[in-house]
Amino acid sequence: MLQTMKGAIFDLDGVIVDTAKYHYLAWRSLAQRLGFEFTEAHNERLKGVSRMESLRILLEVGGVTATEEERENMAVTKNDEYVDYISKLEPTEILPGAKEYLLELRERGVKIALGSASKNAAFILARLGISDLFDAVIDGTKVSKAKPDPEVFLAASAALGLAPSDCIVFEDAETGVQAGQAAGCRVVGIGSPAILGAADLVVGGLDELTTQSITKTSN
Ligand code: BG6
Numbered sequence: 001m002l003q004t005m006k007g008a009i010f011d012l013d014g015v016i017v018d019t020a021k022y023h024y025l026a027w028r029s030l031a032q033r034l035g036f037e038f039t040e041a042h043n044e045r046l047k048g049v050s051r052m053e054s055l056r057i058l059l060e061v062g063g064v065t066a067t068e069e070e071r072e073n074m075a076v077t078k079n080d081e082y083v084d085y086i087s088k089l090e091p092t093e094i095l096p097g098a099k100e101y102l103l104e105l106r107e108r109g110v111k112i113a114l115g116s117a118s119k120n121a122a123f124i125l126a127r128l129g130i131s132d133l134f135d136a137v138i139d140g141t142k143v144s145k146a147k148p149d150p151e152v153f154l155a156a157s158a159a160l161g162l163a164p165s166d167c168i169v170f171e172d173a174e175t176g177v178q179a180g181q182a183a184g185c186r187v188v189g190i191g192s193p194a195i196l197g198a199a200d201l202v203v204g205g206l207d208e209l210t211t212q213s214i215t216k217t218s219n
């Protein structure tokens, strides 16, 4: 399956870099200010979900109601704190094997796109020093329908000039796996088979897909 792909579409948070911990810290601060505890288990529900939908879930967890203006302000406050964290991101925080796999795909002539819900995606790629490894970047500033809607992956395959069936999506969120399949792409889940079992293949990380590790495991 991986040998025949013409395009590779990567989710960002949880696939290329572990920013979920920074999202969590910023959402938890907001919850604390609102007077309730927001746990890591609650945070699982926010993976792959857009900023405003994440806020809706958080307020639901806390049983808090807020006007649209209050919600806008809360989202800005959360994002300001999140941006403080990601402003200190270092290339060393790229997840194991991610950069090596991107470089390997480029060498093989596979086109590469980002398909992320984040509005901070371009900033994060720049901080990590890997912006130039992507032929197209489709992020939360370009699409409006949240995963599991296929919009982000349809836009990414179109930006690469490829049919979705020629592309493989790499995703760590269940909603992301659903979005990739709804777009007509094949999907590699990055994480636990218990959560991502619907994917065509599930691996623990991109480090399991580099030629080096495949050669090592087959020895
Ligand atoms: C996704 C994350 O990639 O981006 C979500 O998995 C996050 O947790 C979403 O809410 C939106 O990110 P941002 O950076 O636009 O707030």
Ligand code: MG
Pocket (backbone or CB within 6 Å): 011, 012, 013, 014, 015, 047, 048, 171, 172, 173, 176
């Ligand atoms: Mg993700």
